[in-house]
Amino acid sequence: MTIRFPRALWQNRELCWRLAEREVLGRYRGSLLGLAWSFLTPLAMLAVYTFVFSQVFKARWGTLENQGPLGFAVNLFAGLIVFNLFAECANRAPTLVLANPSYVKKIVFPLEILAGVSVGSAGFHALTSLVVLAIFELIAFRGLPYTFIWLPLVWVPLILGCLAFTWVIAALGVFLRDIGQLVGVIVSMLMFLSPVFFPVSALPLQWQPILTLNPLAQVIEQTRMVVIAGEHPQASYLIAGTLIAGLACELSFRLFQKTKRAFADVM
Template sequence: MAWGRPFTFQRSLLGHRQLLWRLVEREVAGRYRGSMLGWAWSFLTPLLMLAVYTFVFSQVFQARWGDLPNAGPLGFAVNLFAGLIVFNLFAECTAQAPNLILTNANYVTKVIFPLDLLVVVNVAVACFHALTSLVVLALFELLAQGRVPLTMLWLPLVWLPLIGGCLAIGWSLSALGVYLRDISQAVGVTLSMLMFLSAVFYPLSALPERWQPLLALNPLVLIIEQTRRVAVSGLHPSPGYLVAGTALALVACELGYRGFQKARRGFADVL
């Protein structure tokens, strides 16, 4: 593999785009095959989650969003759910990554297969679930606020750093998971901690000023804040975030992909 040519992961994805589409289609359909409600579960699950959050925070905790005290409990639920969509996308990709190669060992030992696509399929399926959750969020905003911000159309660009980061972390963890079986346990603990350190249940502005710069070092915080900005508040995303975040995500993807390709040479010996 030539290190002088940039963005080799893009050429791999484009070269296997038809296979990638088939794998994603099979994975999404396979998750609901045999169930009575089928694809309806992809909408029913986030809808039930949103209903529970709305009840708990509006009736039990009487909660209000930090920088929007007049938004009421429904505003709290909308902001909370927007953050959860981002975090759940990241958590779904990251939690499964360490075992991707281990659970598909037959692709390593018996078949010539582009193993890097397993990570892409994992991320694509997580994105599908996130998109269905976004539909639920938009419907809830329409009912609660009477409008859906047009700035939600910025979300594909806002999520580019998130998707790129998920791919980079997925390639890295899936490769490490072959050699270090404890990785999956460490990832589970880390995700539990990150859920409370990623401004999911509160806005960044609700923290004391001395802690805000420290928490802002967590990339998920920036992505969640920008998601709320365009999907809930109706504001345009930060240009600096879009440029810097996308550039860093591309670099991270390239490093993660090349590291995966280098590590895969030993997969067959380990498995």
């Protein structure tokens, strides 16, 4: 089977980049602080979550209990970055095509790159949050682990998974308008069914295998391993995760390509 989606994105990389840049800048255009909001927003949410879970509920993070609220905040933030990247793509996916009717009517416009634009925009905000995380780690642990360099490979399955999910939901969203409500509920549930506010090891043993079936759980745990714990990622995750996500991406891309012929008629 010939893999098609990398070629489609690569051929339109310049257009994809320009649209992603326009989307990022357009979100903050006219605001007083501009791009600074991309740093301030995650910081504000981090402060609220850290206060509620570490001070109100007195939650501690296992091996980092001696670090107190700051150690909890670093682990929480690492999980939030991964989840927010997925959530931003998922929440936009149902209306991704519907919000751009002018593109649908242009026969020459490659609609498939809209997923790449969405993931690229979400990726920008994830990168700004990573800068904040690095600063927090320097304050809390007085250094960054060298295993931080593994993060791009750890995130390959995440990026491919977000692309696959976006293509499927964007296509379904054209024909099933209720899909947006369903995705919103699923994303809210996944926030608490993913190890964002707790490590997988905090769960009873009988529940741990079930939670690890959640793909986000794997990415979050591997991210914490390389950016906080200073451990190398699991080779099985890198290989199997990338292959499975790549296959899902290709199948989703082909589904989108087949269904997009009917977009104009439905809209």
